[in-house]
Amino acid sequence: MGKEKTHINIIVTGHVDSGKSTTTGHLIYKCGGIDKRTIENLRRKSLLELARSPSLPRKLRRLNEYYP
Numbered sequence: 607m608g609k610e611k612t613h614i615n616i617i618v619t620g621h622v623d624s625g626k627s628t629t630t631g632h633l634i635y636k637c638g639g640i641d642k643r644t645i646e647n648l649r650r651k652s653l654l655e656l657a658r659s660p661s662l663p664r665k666l667r668r669l670n671e672y673y674p
Contacts, residue, residue: 618626634640
């Protein structure tokens with residue numbers, strides 16, 4: 607038999623734009639709730655969407671200004 611997983615309920619509170627969803631997503635990913643294939647598919651889709659964006663050169667210039 608495999609290892610039994612314990613289910614827990616967690617409440618995440620915080621101010622707007624404080625990173626609650628990001629932190630929760632990382633926690634789920636690190637605990638094995640999202641498989642690597644799904645993450646790779648999402649990463650590939652986001653790169654394709656970014657490449658199709660007409661404002662990509664402007665965004666890259668801004669990034670280079672903020673993070674030289």
